[in-house]
Amino acid sequence: MKKQDKNKQDIDVFGKAIFAYHHHQDETDIIVHSPDFDDDIIPVSVLFRNYEEMPALEKEALNKSYGKVLDVGCGAGSHTLYLQQQKDLDVTGIDISKGAIEICKLRGCKNVKVQDYFNWNAEKYDTLLFMMNGTGIIEKLSNLDRFFEHSKALMTTNGQLLIDSSDLSYLLDPDEDGGIWVDPDQGYYGELEFSISYKGETANKFNWLYLDFPSLELAANKNGFSCELIKKGDHYDYLAKLKVL
Known part of the structure; x- marks a missing residue:
């Protein structure tokens, strides 16, 4: 979820890149900027990958999805399309x-909306799906209670929440005993600030949360959810399943 700069209208970087790739096969990368890291890239083709091209965590999440699904941050619609076409599920995709x-609709997604997750309360769902670092939209640890409260309101009695993230503690310097020391005055190490650019245009800065599994589990239990580690990825990433207790 992006923070808006009140002095200017934000630029739809993902929308422009997705449009250009879909209509013109333009493979110009999206550039990711952060004060904490060197610039990185997001190949636009990643947003259009099919099931066979997806990483194991995404495949696992799609395999475990059932019932009426809300695909949060659906992007170009690849997850929505797979669930809709291959599993014949009733899927709603939302993205800001x-x-x-617009491209999701052209690709065949039946039910997609321009919507912020925290403002969406139209229906209840059997599966809430948050992929490609799904915890990112929470932005800050201080927003976890709000996230769980809103998610609970959107879930059916037997509903599940499938979410992936990464533990960035591997980036910290270990002490002589192999542990890590975190400066409490610096905030949580997974709270990052990013901006993204495309063809020379840069969007407003936004906050993004990478959340280690123990912290997710602790916050989930506090808010009345079970939290199960479903699968670990190859690079400190994981997939979790949460259900209301």
Whole structure:
């Protein structure tokens, strides 16, 4: 979820890149900027990958999805399309990018909306799906209670929440005993600030949360959810399943 700069309209970077790739096969990368890291890239083709091209965590999440599904941050619609076409599920995809949603419709997604997750309360779902570092939209640890409260309101009695993230503690320097020391005055190490650019245009800065599994589990239990580690990835990433207790 992006923070808006009140002095200017934000740029729909993902929407522009997705539009150009879909219509013109333009493979210009999206550039990711952060004060904490060197610039990185997001190949736009990643947003269009099919099931066989997806990493193991995403495949596992799609395999475990059932019932009525809400695909949060659906991007170009690849997860939505798989669940809709291959599993014949009733899927709603939402994203804050107007351009991305336009392409989702052109690709065949039946039910997609331009919508912020925290403002969406239309229905209840059997599966809430948050992929490609799904915890990112929470932005800050201080927003976890809000996230769980809103998610609980959107879930059916037997509903599940499938979410992936990464533990960034591997980036910290270990002490002589192999542990890590975290400066409490610096905030949680998984709270990052990013901006993204495309073809020379840069969108507003936004906060993004990478959440280690023990912290997710602790917050989930506090808010009345069970939290199960479903699968670990190859690089400190994981998939979790949460259900209301």
